[in-house]
Amino acid sequence: MQALLLMLVPLLPLIGFLYLGISRTRIGYTTASIVACGTVLIAFIISLFLFFTINFQDNTPLIISYFPFIHIGNINIDFSLQYDALSAVFLLIITGVGFLIHVYSTVYMHEEPTPQFAKYFSFLNLFVFSMLLLILGANFLILFIGWEGVGLCSYLLIGFWYAKTAYNEAANKAFIMNRVGDLSFLLAIFWLLLKLGTISFVAISPTMLSSTDVLGITLLLLLGATGKSAQIPLLSWLPDAMAGPTPVSALIHAATMVTAGVYMITRNHVLFSAAPFTMNLIACIGLLTAIYAAVLALVQNDIKKVLAYSTISQLGYMFLGLGVYSYTGAVFHVITHAFFKALLFLGAGSIILSLHHEQNIQNMGGLKKKLPITHICFLLACLAISGIPPFSGFFSKDEILNATYSFNPYYWVVGVIGAGLTAFYMFRLYMLVFSGSYRGNQEGIKEKGWVICLPLVLLAVLSTFGGWLNTPSILMGNERLAGFLYSVLGKKDSTVIDALHPINQEYMLMAISTIVAISSMILAMFIYSKPGQAIAKRDTWQKIVENKWGMKNFYQRTVQIPMTLLSFLLAQIIEKKFLEGMVRSVINASSFLSRKIRMMQNGQVNRYIIYMVLGIVLFLLFWFLDIRIYNSFV
Amino acid sequence: MLALLLIIVPLLFALVLFACKEGGAKRIAVVGSFINLVIVGALLLNHNNPYLSNFQIDWISSLNASFHLQVAGLGMLMACLVALAFFLIILFSSELSYKNEQYFYGLLLFVEAGLMGVFFAHDALLFYFFWELVIIPIYFLCSIWGGEKRIQVTLNFFIYTFLGSLFLLAALLYIYSHTPDHSFAWESFTKVQLSVKEQRVIFWLLFIALAIKMPVFPFHTWQPNTYKESPLPVTMVLSGLLAKMGLFALLQWVLPVLHNFATPQLAIILCIISIIYASVIALQQGDLKKMVAYSSMAHIGLMALAIFSMNATAISGASLQMFNHGINVVALWMIIALLEKKYQTTYFTNLGGLAKTEPLLTLFFVIFMLANIGLPLTNSFVGEFLMLFGIFSFNKIIALFAGLSLILSATYSLGAIQKIFFGNLSEKNKHPLIASANARWVVGILVIFTLLILFFGIYPAPLFKILQF
Incomplete structure (x- = not known):
C-alpha cells in the first residue's frame, strides 16, 4: 500500500505530463488546467496522507525498490524510492507550493494559445515529477536522474518563449552551467561507487572511506550543488533564467529546484560532517554568495532580477547554515524561503x-x-x-x-x-x-x-x-x-x-x-x-x-571566447589545412605515380623489351645476392 | 542455421532486386529487411539452441579456415541493431526518392548481409571476408547516389579503408601464423602466445586498421565529408552501423588475442584527443550534417576509450552504447533527411524558427538530441554512466577529460536546437517548396525511435541480458 502510494506521488505528475504533451493540440484551457493542477493536488494529498500515517521516529527509512535499473557485474542499482522525515518535508513543499503555483499559472498563462498553454503545463508537470524523483530517490543515481531532469525542465521553461534569441541563450546558459556541476556530481558518484560498491544513501558512511576520499567526494559534490543552487562559482545563470514565465521563476528558480543542492548536502550530512575543510568551504561560499548577491540586488531595476539576486543571497544563507553544521536551520530556511x-x-x-x-x-x-x-x-x-x-x-x-x-x-x-x-x-x-x-x-x-x-x-x-x-x-x-x-x-x-x-x-x-x-x-x-x-x-x-564587480561576462571572457578560438583553430587549421592537406597530398602522390606507371605502357614494343631485360637483370641480381646472404648465414 | 539465414535472406532479396524493375523495389526491400527482423527475433528466443544459433562447414580446408557463424552476446546485440536499423532505414527511405532504386535498395541489403557476417563470423578469414564485402556496395552507393563532391570524397574514403584493410589483413595473417594449430578459428586465435614486443606490433597494426573504421583521431578525415556527401540512408548505415564494426572488432578480435597486455598510453591519448577534438570542432560547424558527424566521432572515441581502459564495467558500457548510439544517430539523421528534403539545406544560417511551423519535428529533434547528450532516462545515459565509471576506476584524470564531452556535447547540441528551431522564421522557410505535412508513417518511425530511446533508458535490463548470451 505504502509502496503504491509512494510511487503514485511522482507518477501522477508524469502521467499529467504525458497526457498534456500528447494531446496538447486537442484539448482546451479547462481540461489542461484540471489535469495539470489535479495531478499535483492528488500528489499533495497523498503526501499529506503519508506524512500523517507514517511513524518517522524509527531510525529506518521506508525504502522501496521497484525494478532493477543497472545490474551488471557487481554493480546493483535499483530504481528505488526512500521516504523519511527529510523527504517528507520536501515532498510537502514541492507538491503544496507546486499546486498553488499551478493554479496561479492557469490565469497567468491564459494569454497563450491552447497548444502552448498545454505545453507549458506539461513542462511544469514534468518538472514536478523530476523534482519528486530527486527528493525521493533512495540512491545517488535516482537522485541524479531527478537532478538532470529538473535541469532539463528549467531549460525548457526558461526558453519557453522560443522566438526571442536572448531567452534561448539564457536557457542554454542555465543548462550548460548546470552541466559543469553535473559532471562534478557524476564524478563524485563514481568515486563513491568505486570505494563503497554502492550508492544507496543508507549504505554510505565515511567510516569506510579514507579522509582523502571523503574530501575529494565532498568537494566534487559541493561543486555539483553550487551549480544547481546558483552559488559561487556557478551562479550567473540564475538572473538570466528570469526570462522564463514568472510562475516558473517562483516554482523552479525560487522555491524548489534551486534548493536541490541544499537537500543533497543535507541528505549526505554524515559524509559532509566528516570533511571539516569542505564544511568550512561551504560556509565561506555561502557567506560570500549571500553578500555578493545582496549587493547586486541593491541596484537592479527589473523586479524579477531583484528577486533573483535575493534568491541567490538567501540560498547563500542556507549554505552558510549547512557549513556551520546547522542542517535543521538550512532545511528550515528552505521551507520559509519557499x-x-x-x-x-x-x-x-x-x-x-x-x-x-x-x-x-x-x-x-x-x-x-x-x-x-x-x-x-x-x-x-x-x-x-x-x-x-x-x-x-x-x-x-x-x-x-x-x-x-x-x-x-x-x-x-x-x-x-x-x-x-x-x-x-x-x-x-x-x-x-x-x-x-x-x-x-x-x-x-x-x-x-x-x-x-x-x-x-x-x-x-x-x-x-x-x-x-x-x-x-x-x-x-x-x-x-x-x-x-x-x-x-x-x-x-x-x-x-x-x-x-x-x-x-x-x-x-x-x-x-x-x-x-x-x-x-x-x-x-x-x-x-x-x-x-x-x-x-x-x-x-x-x-x-x-558590472558585477568586474565579473560581468566573466565566463564569456575566460571560457567562451577562448573556446571559440580553439574551435576555429582546430577546425580551420589543424583539420582543414594540416590533416586533410596531408591526406590530399598522399592521394595526389598516388595518382601521380599511377600516371607515371601508365605512361610506361604506351604500346611501344622496344620499350617493353627494355623493361623485360631490366627485370631479368634485377631478378638475377637479387637471386645472386640472396644466395650470397643465405650462404653468409650458413 | 538462423545466423546463416540472416546473411542469405538479404543477399537473396538483393539479387531479386537487381533483377527486377524500378517499380516495386521499395516494397521488396521493406519485406526483405522485415523478414530479417523476424529472424533476429526468432534467434533471440532460441539463442540457446546450437542447431539454430550455430553454423559451421568447411570452407578453405587447406588453410584451416571454415565457414563458421556463431551467435554470442555482443554479436547478437549488434545483429539486433542491424536488423532493426535496416528495417527502419529502408522503410524511411521511401520518403526520399532515388533513381534506379532497385539497385539502391539491392546494394543496401547487400550491406546488411555483410554486416551480419561480420558480427557472427567465428573465423578470422571469414571475418575479414565479410569486412571487405561490406565496403564494396558502400563504395557504389556513395559514388553513384552521393552529393556533388561524391567522387573525390568516395576516393578519399576508399583509399583510407583500403589502407586499413591491408593493416588488418597483415595482423590477422601474422596471428594466424602463430596459432598453435595453424587455424583461423576464433578459439585458436585466443590461444596464441605472443611476446610483449610482438603483441605491441600487432596492437598497432590492428589499431590503425580499426581506428580508420571507427574513426579515431588522426585517421578520421574521411568521415565528416563522407557522412555529408553520402545519400542519407547510407550515412545512417555508416554512422549507426559501420562505425560499430571497428569497436566490435576491438572487442571480438583484438582484446582476446592479447594476453597480459596493457594498452599503450598513446592509444588512450589518441582516444581522448578524439573525444575532445571532435567535440570542440562540432561547436563551430555551420552545417548540421557535419556537426552530427563530429558529434558521432566524439561518441565513438568515448566507446573506444572505454574499451581500451580494459575495465569490465567500461566494456559493458561500451557494448551497450554501441547499440544505443546506433539507434540515436540513425534517428538524428532521419530528422536531418526530413529537413533537407523540405528546405533543401542543412546549414544553420538558412534555418531558424522552425518550431513554429514544425512542432513535431522540433519535439523529436529535441528528444533525439537529449538522448545524444546522454540525459538520464534516455538510452545513452546508462552506457555513458557505465563507461565513465569504468574509465574512472581505471584513471580519475582520464575520466575527467572524457567527462568534458558531456559539457561540450550539451553546448553544441542545444546550440543546434536553438539555431534550427528557435528564433525567427525566415520568409523563405515559411513557404517551403514541399509544403506537405510529414506522412503518418514517417511520424510512426520517429515514434518508434522515441519509444526505443525511452524504454532502454528506463529499463536497460533486456540489453544486459542479450550481452550475456
Whole structure:
C-alpha cells in the first residue's frame, strides 16, 4: 500500500505530463488546467496522507525498490524510492507550493494559445515529477536522474518563449552551467561507487572511506550543488533564467529546484560532517554568495532580477547554515524561503500581469491602492525575508546566524551585515513599487481575479506563521522541525549550541540582528520615500556593482571566447589545412605515380623489351645476392 | 542455421532486386529487411539452441579456415541493431526518392548481409571476408547516389579503408601464423602466445586498421565529408552501423588475442584527443550534417576509450552504447533527411524558427538530441554512466577529460536546437517548396525511435541480458 502510494506521488505528475504533451493540440484551457493542477493536488494529498500515517521516529527509512535499473557485474542499482522525515518535508513543499503555483499559472498563462498553454503545463508537470524523483530517490543515481531532469525542465521553461534569441541563450546558459556541476556530481558518484560498491544513501558512511576520499567526494559534490543552487562559482545563470514565465521563476528558480543542492548536502550530512575543510568551504561560499548577491540586488531595476539576486543571497544563507553544521536551520530556511520567495515572485507576477508585462520598477510606484491584496501579501513577504520578528524568515535566519556565531563569530558579523542588506534592498523594492505616486503610463490597473490572489493569500499566511514550525526553545517554542528531523539528522543541533554559549548571549545575538534588519528597513523606507529620489542616479558605485564587480561576462571572457578560438583553430587549421592537406597530398602522390606507371605502357614494343631485360637483370641480381646472404648465414 | 539465414535472406532479396524493375523495389526491400527482423527475433528466443544459433562447414580446408557463424552476446546485440536499423532505414527511405532504386535498395541489403557476417563470423578469414564485402556496395552507393563532391570524397574514403584493410589483413595473417594449430578459428586465435614486443606490433597494426573504421583521431578525415556527401540512408548505415564494426572488432578480435597486455598510453591519448577534438570542432560547424558527424566521432572515441581502459564495467558500457548510439544517430539523421528534403539545406544560417511551423519535428529533434547528450532516462545515459565509471576506476584524470564531452556535447547540441528551431522564421522557410505535412508513417518511425530511446533508458535490463548470451 505504502509502496503504491509512494510511487503514485511522482507518477501522477508524469502521467499529467504525458497526457498534456500528447494531446496538447486537442484539448482546451479547462481540461489542461484540471489535469495539470489535479495531478499535483492528488500528489499533495497523498503526501499529506503519508506524512500523517507514517511513524518517522524509527531510525529506518521506508525504502522501496521497484525494478532493477543497472545490474551488471557487481554493480546493483535499483530504481528505488526512500521516504523519511527529510523527504517528507520536501515532498510537502514541492507538491503544496507546486499546486498553488499551478493554479496561479492557469490565469497567468491564459494569454497563450491552447497548444502552448498545454505545453507549458506539461513542462511544469514534468518538472514536478523530476523534482519528486530527486527528493525521493533512495540512491545517488535516482537522485541524479531527478537532478538532470529538473535541469532539463528549467531549460525548457526558461526558453519557453522560443522566438526571442536572448531567452534561448539564457536557457542554454542555465543548462550548460548546470552541466559543469553535473559532471562534478557524476564524478563524485563514481568515486563513491568505486570505494563503497554502492550508492544507496543508507549504505554510505565515511567510516569506510579514507579522509582523502571523503574530501575529494565532498568537494566534487559541493561543486555539483553550487551549480544547481546558483552559488559561487556557478551562479550567473540564475538572473538570466528570469526570462522564463514568472510562475516558473517562483516554482523552479525560487522555491524548489534551486534548493536541490541544499537537500543533497543535507541528505549526505554524515559524509559532509566528516570533511571539516569542505564544511568550512561551504560556509565561506555561502557567506560570500549571500553578500555578493545582496549587493547586486541593491541596484537592479527589473523586479524579477531583484528577486533573483535575493534568491541567490538567501540560498547563500542556507549554505552558510549547512557549513556551520546547522542542517535543521538550512532545511528550515528552505521551507520559509519557499513560502516567502514563492509569494514574492507570484506577487511580482500579479504586478507584471496588471501592468501588461512591465518589469521595470522605475516605472512603477503607488500601486498600494491599485493592487491592495498583492500589496498586503507582498509587504508580509518583505517583512518575512528581511528577518523582522515574528515573521517566518526571522526564525530560520536567526537559527542559522546563531549556529554561525558558535562556529565562527567573524562569519556571524558578515552574516548580519548581509541580513541588513536584505532588509534594505527588499524595502527599496517595496517602496519603489508600492509607495509614492505611479510613474508609468498604463491605464486601468487592477488585480486579475481571485485565482491570482488566493495563492498569494495562502502563501502570505504561511510566510507569516511559518516560523512556528521551529520556534527556538528560548522563545518558548518547541522546535518541532528539529524534533521531526531527528530521525534523519540525528542530534538536535541547537541543543549543542545551547551548551556552547549561554542563553543571554543568544538573546543578545537575536536582538542585534533584529535591530540591524529593522534599521536597514527604516533607512530604505526613508531614502526611497521621496519620489524625486526614486529614480536612482547612475554614479560610479552603481556602475561598479552593475558590472558585477568586474565579473560581468566573466565566463564569456575566460571560457567562451577562448573556446571559440580553439574551435576555429582546430577546425580551420589543424583539420582543414594540416590533416586533410596531408591526406590530399598522399592521394595526389598516388595518382601521380599511377600516371607515371601508365605512361610506361604506351604500346611501344622496344620499350617493353627494355623493361623485360631490366627485370631479368634485377631478378638475377637479387637471386645472386640472396644466395650470397643465405650462404653468409650458413 | 538462423545466423546463416540472416546473411542469405538479404543477399537473396538483393539479387531479386537487381533483377527486377524500378517499380516495386521499395516494397521488396521493406519485406526483405522485415523478414530479417523476424529472424533476429526468432534467434533471440532460441539463442540457446546450437542447431539454430550455430553454423559451421568447411570452407578453405587447406588453410584451416571454415565457414563458421556463431551467435554470442555482443554479436547478437549488434545483429539486433542491424536488423532493426535496416528495417527502419529502408522503410524511411521511401520518403526520399532515388533513381534506379532497385539497385539502391539491392546494394543496401547487400550491406546488411555483410554486416551480419561480420558480427557472427567465428573465423578470422571469414571475418575479414565479410569486412571487405561490406565496403564494396558502400563504395557504389556513395559514388553513384552521393552529393556533388561524391567522387573525390568516395576516393578519399576508399583509399583510407583500403589502407586499413591491408593493416588488418597483415595482423590477422601474422596471428594466424602463430596459432598453435595453424587455424583461423576464433578459439585458436585466443590461444596464441605472443611476446610483449610482438603483441605491441600487432596492437598497432590492428589499431590503425580499426581506428580508420571507427574513426579515431588522426585517421578520421574521411568521415565528416563522407557522412555529408553520402545519400542519407547510407550515412545512417555508416554512422549507426559501420562505425560499430571497428569497436566490435576491438572487442571480438583484438582484446582476446592479447594476453597480459596493457594498452599503450598513446592509444588512450589518441582516444581522448578524439573525444575532445571532435567535440570542440562540432561547436563551430555551420552545417548540421557535419556537426552530427563530429558529434558521432566524439561518441565513438568515448566507446573506444572505454574499451581500451580494459575495465569490465567500461566494456559493458561500451557494448551497450554501441547499440544505443546506433539507434540515436540513425534517428538524428532521419530528422536531418526530413529537413533537407523540405528546405533543401542543412546549414544553420538558412534555418531558424522552425518550431513554429514544425512542432513535431522540433519535439523529436529535441528528444533525439537529449538522448545524444546522454540525459538520464534516455538510452545513452546508462552506457555513458557505465563507461565513465569504468574509465574512472581505471584513471580519475582520464575520466575527467572524457567527462568534458558531456559539457561540450550539451553546448553544441542545444546550440543546434536553438539555431534550427528557435528564433525567427525566415520568409523563405515559411513557404517551403514541399509544403506537405510529414506522412503518418514517417511520424510512426520517429515514434518508434522515441519509444526505443525511452524504454532502454528506463529499463536497460533486456540489453544486459542479450550481452550475456
